[in-house]
Amino acid sequence: MAGTSWVQSKCSIIEGEAMALIEAMKEMTRR
Template sequence: MNMQTEMHQHHLQWQKPQFGWLKCNVDVRFHNESSKTSAGWCLRDHRGQYVMAGSSWRQGNCPIIEGEAMAMIEAMKEMEQRGFAHVIFESDSKNVVDVIHSHALEIL
């Protein structure tokens, strides 16, 4: 039996938000050697221009989905505290994005 596996590689490119909107890219990193977790975000405008960024560190490592969710929540809180209303949040964690979308109507 001869099996052939086809693999698709997707090259994703960052897309600018619409005029009047901002985009906040969020990610997390686990530093096993120092047992720390870092979260970061970067905010850009409709032209793709840098607006601001932030990061945080926590002692200890956590499950990946927990770290990704923590990073997203921190970014959302920061945007709210700074008064930004039209923000698109982007993450490479499909699980976190799916959970947020599944509860979107409850939030509204």
């Protein structure tokens, strides 16, 4: 079960990075 929690945490990190990228792109298009 430890493996699944590791995968979930890794996915959440990637998801957070993707969200940050999307937000940065939105800021760029706004200018």
